[in-house]
Amino acid sequence: MGRYFGTDGIRGVAGRELSAAFALSVGQAAGTVLAAHGRRPKVVVGRDPRLSGEMLEAALVAGLMAAGADVVRLGVMPTPGVAYLTKALGADAGAVISASHNPVEDNGIKFFGPDGFKLSDEDEAAIEVLLDGDPDRRAARSGLEIGRAIDHFEGGQKYLAFLKSAAETSLEGLTVVIDCANGAASPYAARLFVDLGAEVKTIFCQPDGTNINVGCGSTQPEALAKEVVRLGADVGLAFDGDADRLIAVDETGEIVDGDYLLSTFGLLWKEAGRLSGDTIVSTVMANYGLVKFLERHGIRLLMTRVGDRYVVEAMREGGYVLGGEQSGHLVFLDRATTGDGLLTAVLLLGALKRAGKPLSAFARTWEKYPQVLKNVRVRSKEGWEEEPAIREAIAAAEAALAGAGRIVVRPSGTEPLIRVMVEAPAPEQAEAIAAQVAEAIARVRGESVG
Incomplete structure (x- = not known):
């Protein structure tokens, strides 16, 4: 099964990984999962103002309505505003079309549950099962069962x-x-x-x-x-x-x-x-x-x-x-x-x-430890921590720091990156250790180091 949801929803380049057709499928799958809770779902939808937002909003909303959900369109709305209004308007879920701080070419889809917190892992998993499975399993309503959409720009107020x-x-x-x-x-x-x-x-x-x-x-x-x-x-x-x-x-x-x-x-x-x-x-x-x-x-x-x-x-x-x-x-x-x-x-x-x-x-009442962050663009994040060369590089870094600093190596939740963060008493030491570990990752998995 594909893993579509990262730590901050579904992300990708708009029109490529995150196409209108895929957003339509996400809407159908989400509407189907929400409808399984026993009533006609109500979903609030907001977006940021990037170019692809209107296209993806139209597709996502169409998919939700095709699955029988009623949609409340909020227009341009901060992500936390969607979370707040999901609960305040008594909706079954909220959806945000945004890639947050990412470049304009990217976009994303993130869901909130009825309590305003991020959608449960169980519901996300159920949506992914439907996205990977037979399209006929995603609800396709007809006639009076189709959902409707209303614009609710008063949500901003x-x-x-x-x-x-x-x-x-x-x-x-x-x-x-x-x-x-x-x-x-x-x-x-x-x-x-x-x-x-x-x-x-x-x-x-x-x-x-x-x-x-x-x-x-x-x-x-x-x-x-x-x-x-x-x-x-x-x-x-x-x-x-x-x-x-x-x-x-x-x-x-x-x-x-x-x-x-x-x-x-x-x-x-x-x-x-x-x-x-x-x-x-x-x-x-x-x-x-x-x-x-x-x-x-x-x-x-x-x-x-x-x-x-x-x-x-x-x-x-x-x-x-x-x-x-x-x-x-x-x-x-x-x-x-x-x-x-x-x-x-x-x-x-x-x-x-x-x-x-x-x-x-x-x-500014305390001083930060010198901190260096390296981003390694990789072909794949899967299984990186099992690579012997990467494990050896991290172990050597920990030995060099000798308890006087720390190293954190982790995959990005939204991009094809592995991030290397090093804190050390001296900036030169942090830079050297971070560079060594990043280069080890790049040799095994990487495309570039930034």
Whole structure:
């Protein structure tokens, strides 16, 4: 059986791996699985503004309706907005058409369950069985059994109202520069923060279908940092293509990633008695400096596999309220079911306003261990960990670090990459060790190292 769902849904190049015909089949399979739960399914569907989004939306919606599901089209909507509205509108599932921070050529399909969390592994597996099996097993309704679709652009207002309700104070007096990555946050971010009282300047908030994530957003916040300094703004906010990530910029132009945001919220929430179990959940990619900093303040960092779904699973199992990733996915489980860049920004700006201090006073209070990340583009990710040459290279790296650093080697959940991350006391050592392991992978499996 093919494995279509990665850690963040189905991904591929639009028109190639993710063709209109395949999206139609995904819709039929998903509608069939949802209908098996015993009633006519209702599915909300949103997308980011990349060029292929309308094509894939039309195909996915057609497949869902062909299987007898009713569809609520939200139009351009952040991924966390779809998660919120799936539950708020009483839907059986939600679907997002987006490739998040990936290039514009890519796209993806991700599903949420009725509770707003990612669709269950069981339902994903059932969809994959239908995708691989006889097409006749996918429901094909006729006549009055066919589903219908309605446009519900009021969903955007409902999502904005939710975000505003999370604000704990007015943002009057703050000047904020917003970079929407020409993505799904573009119709919402400026309105949100203006309504909360901030003075707002925007860059990269004019999507044309082809410019999403191009030289901007959470993966490339350098232009935002320059603009914050030029304008003398208090904070910069960079979202990714589907707005489930936030990377901030402080008033000096320093970039504040997810690790620094977690330490900021961790200290503030522990002091306020809001940090359940005095624990933050992150992934194995969290910087070792964050681990040591939180230890000094009596906070435990619980590490999971890479992927926000694993962070959320650990949070739910342990009853923890704060988690996230270095990439800027932050999850506030007492308020939301998934990472939400806009919600993170609302809570961050509110905390700064109440404290009366700049972001630099909270975020850059500890030093990161030098960290090097190498991406090896591979022909296949399957079975890479069983290759003797790769295992030997990793063992040699661990011996060289001798407990003074760490190495993490893992496959990407969304791309044909194996990632090598090394932290060491000196950047030269981290670079050398990462290069050695990446080259060993490239010799056996690779196409290129980046």
